[in-house]
């Protein structure tokens with residue numbers, strides 16, 4: 001077999017397959033290390049700066065290995081890019097045929113049985129969109145809802161999705177041609193399976209069953225792994241989850257209506273009690289009144305469980321093909337009830353490793369109870385890193401230390417990676433000439449009440465210098481709205497606020513509108529790719545430390561301090577570095593992009609931790625006066 005450096009060399013197979021390809025030392029180093037990890041059974045961690053070309057750097061050794069590989073990513077955009085562009089390119093270049101499957105979670109696929117039942121129950125579709133789904137359902141070959149030209153509402157799609165709780169598997173008459181099961185079978189025979197982190201970590205949490213067995217794993221956008229692993233292990237009880245459970249029961253059984261009324265009463269009481277403690281997220285133990293409300297919900301769940309136990313056969317709406325199917329349906333329904341009971345029990349039982357917290361929904365003000373381990377490292381060590389021969393963790397932003405010593409300490413500790421070969425593959429971009437970094441003077445402190453008033457003129461000046469073409473990013477919605485209200489009438493460029501349009505439409509507006517300015521928060525910190533001068537300025541309001549009031553953050557910090565480590569040094573600073581690098585990373589996406597980042601948090605210039613955080617950013621030229629931008633932007 002050709003040595004891997006020849007694959008990436010000038011005139012080599014990749015250059016022949018990809019016009020405009022330039023050999024990059026960081027990409028080759030990364031590919032060599034990953035190949036060695038596959039051959040010798042070692043885990044590999046690589047931070048690949050923007051422009052390194054990390055997907056080719058792992059796809060080439062992955063295809064050459066001849067092993068079964070799962071590639072998991074954080075965003076749909078990256079999955080699509082791998083599936084439609086990068087993998088075909090590498091297979092063509094290497095001349096290695098590969099069977100590749102992009103597998104999504106069950107709820108992305110249409111359930112033929114549900115569609116058939118629904119159409120049999122009603123003559124007409126209940127809405128225009130449902131009519132469109134019915135028509136599409138009759139002709140689709142994949143059942144993947146991404147084919148629809150619109151995103152169906154959660155409530156509508158739930159009535160038709162292939163969710164496990166509604167599926168009787170081999171007892172279903174459509175089992176052989178079921179969209180989800182066909183896709184899962186395809187994945188069994190594939191050389192490479194592409195999934196998202198939600199599905200990957202859910203499979204781990206369920207002990208397998210969603211993904212076929214695999215030899216190696218590549219976790220791209222690995223800075224999101226802790227979040228997704230925690231989410232997969234989080235048990236939730238809310239109006240939404242109880243409502244879903246009841247709707248599922250109603251689809252299969254003639255459930256007496258008094259249960260709906262009883263749960264509605266219980267949920268109203270539960271939510272009003274949870275609303276008495278202020279804050280969007282707080283630990284459950286901070287609200288003693290929650291216990292009786294939870295007990296009352298548990299009583300209702302017990303009653304429902306007993307009713308189902310007594311009536312699972314007679315109350316079925318549709319005659320089952322046989323007793324086994326009826327039993328399967330009962331077990332599925334029972335599983336949803338028992339899961340809610342278990343969530344209450346977990347929340348009530350104190351534990352050294354898990355916490356329970358209350359969370360307020362953004363949109364409707366409803367509340368949910370969550371329970372999860374705050375530390376997933378032991379679990380991942382046992383379930384993933386000790387069981388898989390080689391795991392590759394990569395991202396443009398996973399090193400938490402500019403000095404490169406122990407650069408991945410934060411990632412390794414939070415994910416439970418004991419041993420791995422490591423590499424920082426620096427970006428090939430010329431940051432000193434392509435980017436400017438402005439840090440506000442020390443007096444500008446986001447913790448002071450007059451911050452918005454002081455920051456607004458500075459933002460206005462930055463926007464004047466960059467002629468708009470900017471993202472103005474905030475760490476909180478409240479601060480976003482406050483500053484936007486001050487500047488909305490003053491900014492001389494087209495300006496929009498996150499939420500005015502759906503995210504994708506807002507991005508499209510930004511890409512197409514000359515000199516546009518977008519005020520946004522969280523979701524625009526990462527996964528956004530605006531190449532070219534349309535995005536020339538990124539303004540960030542403050543160092544993005546996690547909220548110390550967040551119960552999960554509190555628990556993680558307390559655990560570190562119990563081990564004699566500083567929570568600030570070992571959790572808050574590395575978290576802020578990874579997050580800030582993501583925000584910074586929106587700016588320079590190609591060798592010709594130029595632009596400035598303005599950090600409005602003066603603490604970055606005046607504190608020890610500020611220096612540490614700035615040191616970890618890409619090496620943009622630091623400026624102290626915005627005047628210096630005139631020449632930069634006019635060049």
Ligand code: SF4
Pocket residue numbers: 110111112113114161162163166167168169170172173174175178179180181
């Ligand atoms: S096998 Fe399950 S998911 Fe597939 S069509 Fe039947 S019930 Fe729906």
